[in-house]
Amino acid sequence: MRGFAFLCFLVFATCLAGYAQQPDSGVVVNDSVRIRPRFTGPLPFLDSVARASALRQQYVSDSLNMVYIVAPDPTRPNMFVDSILKTDAYKGMQYLDLSTSRSKNIQGYGHTRPSRDAWVIVIIILLLLFSSAINITASKDMSNIFQSFYNRRNAMQAGKEDSPINAWTFIGLFLLFGFTFGVFLYLLTTGFYKVYYTISGFQLFATLSIVIILLFATKFLVLKFLGFVFDINKLVSEYISTLSLTYFNITFVLLPVALCFSLIAEKFIPYLLAITLLLVVVIFIWQYLRSSVSIISNFRFHKFYLFVYLCALEICPILILIKALNIGFR
Numbered sequence: 001m002r003g004f005a006f007l008c009f010l011v012f013a014t015c016l017a018g019y020a021q022q023p024d025s026g027v028v029v030n031d032s033v034r035i036r037p038r039f040t041g042p043l044p045f046l047d048s049v050a051r052a053s054a055l056r057q058q059y060v061s062d063s064l065n066m067v068y069i070v071a072p073d074p075t076r077p078n079m080f081v082d083s084i085l086k087t088d089a090y091k092g093m094q095y096l097d098l099s100t101s102r103s104k105n106i107q108g109y110g111h112t113r114p115s116r117d118a119w120v121i122v123i124i125i126l127l128l129l130f131s132s133a134i135n136i137t138a139s140k141d142m143s144n145i146f147q148s149f150y151n152r153r154n155a156m157q158a159g160k161e162d163s164p165i166n167a168w169t170f171i172g173l174f175l176l177f178g179f180t181f182g183v184f185l186y187l188l189t190t191g192f193y194k195v196y197y198t199i200s201g202f203q204l205f206a207t208l209s210i211v212i213i214l215l216f217a218t219k220f221l222v223l224k225f226l227g228f229v230f231d232i233n234k235l236v237s238e239y240i241s242t243l244s245l246t247y248f249n250i251t252f253v254l255l256p257v258a259l260c261f262s263l264i265a266e267k268f269i270p271y272l273l274a275i276t277l278l279l280v281v282v283i284f285i286w287q288y289l290r291s292s293v294s295i296i297s298n299f300r301f302h303k304f305y306l307f308v309y310l311c312a313l314e315i316c317p318i319l320i321l322i323k324a325l326n327i328g329f330r
Helices: 001-019 042-071 079-088 118-137 137-151 150-157 168-193 202-229 233-261 266-297 303-325
Strands: none
Touching: 001 042, 001 233, 118 137, 118 168, 118 233, 137 168, 168 202, 168 233, 168 266, 202 233, 202 303, 233 266
8 A cells, every 4th residue: 555655656746847847938947057148239349449549539639739739848858858968968077178189079060161252263364364465465565574574774774765665555554553463452351361341342352453553653643743843854754664664573473373362272372472472572672672773873862862762652651551451460
C-alpha cells in the first residue's frame, strides 16, 4: 500500500515538472544570461569625433583671441630671445676683457662701400676732349708750352710781343686750368678729406671752378695794373707769361691725376697725392723760380718788395683758399 502511494506521488511530481517547462507568451522567463537591449541612437565613436572637433574649434578660437584680442602674458618666457641672449650677450665685467683674440662672436654688421659721383667721370672726359681740341687747333702753341718746361729760351720767348701763344689759346688753356683745378679740389675735399658744405655735387664743382678762374684772372689784372702804375709793363708781361706757362704745365699734371683720383680705391689716394705734390713742386721750382730769378735779375729793386709781393699775391691766396675750404692735413 505504501509503495503504491509513493508511485502515485512520483508520477504526479513528474507531470507537474513537465507542465512547468512549457513556454507561455504572457510569462517572462528569468534567465541567468542577461540580454542587452539594441542601441537605436548615434554610435559612441561618432560622438567622440564630434566632441573632438568641437574642442579643436574652441582651441583655435581661443588662440585667435589671444593673438588679436587678448594681450599675451608678459611673464611668459620668450625662447627665441633667451637663445640669442645666451649665445651673444656679453657676460664679462665692465668690457675690460674684450679683445679681438678672445672674442668668439664673428658676427658683424659690415660697412658701406663709398661710391663717387658718376658725373665726375663725364666732366673729366669732357676736359680731356677739350684739351685734345686745343691741341688739334693750336698744335704749335701746345708744343711751345711743353717745350718751355725743358728749353729756357722758349720760356723767355713766351713773354715777348712776338709770342707764338695767341690770345685764344691762352683763354682756352686758362679755362682748362680753372675747371681742372676745380674738379681736383672737389675730389680732394669731398672724396678724401670728407668735408661737407652747404652746396654739393655739380653745384659745388661749378662754384669752385668759377671762383678759381675769377681769382687768377683778378691776379693777372692786378699785376697788369701794377705794371702800368710803376711803368714796368714789359717786366710784368714776362712775369705773367711765366705764371701762365707754370699753371698750364700744372694743368696737364692735374688732369690725369683727377682721372686716377676718381677711379682708384681710397687707400691708394695718399700715394697719388704725394706723387702729385712732388710733380707740382718740381714744375714750380724748375720753371717758375728759374724764369722769375732771370726776370728779377734784369730789374734791380729792393728784395723786401719781392717778399711782400710773394706773401700778398702768391702765398696768402693759397692759404686763404685752404682755410675757406676747411681742408685739414692728415
